[in-house]
Amino acid sequence: MPSISTEAPSAADLPVIAVVGPTGSGKSDLGVALALELGGEVINADSMQFYRGMDIGTAKIPDAERRGVPHHLLDILDVTDEASVSAFQTAARKLVEEIRGRGRFPVLVGGSGLYVRAALDVLEFPGTxxxxxxxxxxxxxxxxxxxxxxxxxxxxxVSAERISDARRVVRALEVIELTGRPFSSFMPVREYVSPAVQIGLGVERPVLHDRLARRVDAMVEQGLLEEVRRLEPAGLRTGRTASRALGYAQFLAVLDGKATVAEATDATVVATRQFARRQLTWFRADPRITWVEHNDPDLLAKAVAAVCPGRPASILDR
Known part of the structure; x- marks a missing residue:
């Protein structure tokens, strides 16, 4: 973890601050708070928030709640576009350098684990x-x-032990044929490409389950079905990435007459809880993450201390 001196740091010394954790833990709010406190800009690392029009179901942070903090890589794809980790890596790293060049902290926010690692870690993507x-x-x-x-x-x-679904098996064989190297040789290693600090938001499982259920209920009340209905003619159903988003697949079934709103809501809650469990498994495996409880009254102070250990609080006033 880099130590930031009280002198004006060079651009290269400014770490990427990555706010990670399960969906519904409050990452967006902490990202904004850190950007305001330290002087930063947010880079979105939630793959489903790349999509224009997918606002309610992805819990995309509204303009008013961004509090004037610049947010990057939101609303950059149509629902028919396929999200690419490789393309994200290129865009995110370019933004990191641009934000550092402005003397500001890049604040990476998102729960898509592979996208976070693509931005932060030594990770090579073979061609196709x-x-x-x-x-x-x-x-x-x-x-x-x-x-x-x-x-x-x-x-x-090694890859055969790790992957079993058809899409990834096809990809592994494609890489082997193209490069002559094992697909497993392209797996990420826990080595930052440049200074970084990861802050994880912890939530006790019963509390998280309750938060997620209430969050899905709120999405339905805010018009998730109408959002899905509006996006369906734009190609939501055929989009390889967007169609798999939590809530959207379930509410397409309502449009098809295969589920009621109540059934789609329950199915979305179950799927979201399962996704949150996978996120926690992914992030808990990374020993570099500093974990702070989401409801800690000193959450922001502890997060700032993780980024700038020993830095006097008065220097953080902006």
């Missing part, structure tokens, strides 16, 4: 080739997933 991928997908269609899994075990047993 539509023709190669199409050939492997054709093999999947004719020979089935077990045959491709067997092929992956022969070429890269």
């Amino acid at each position: 080739d539509p023709a190669v991928r199409a050939g492997i997908e054709a093999e999947l269609e004719t020979r089935g997933l077990p045959a491709l899994q067997a092929r992956l075990r022969d070429a890269d047993p």
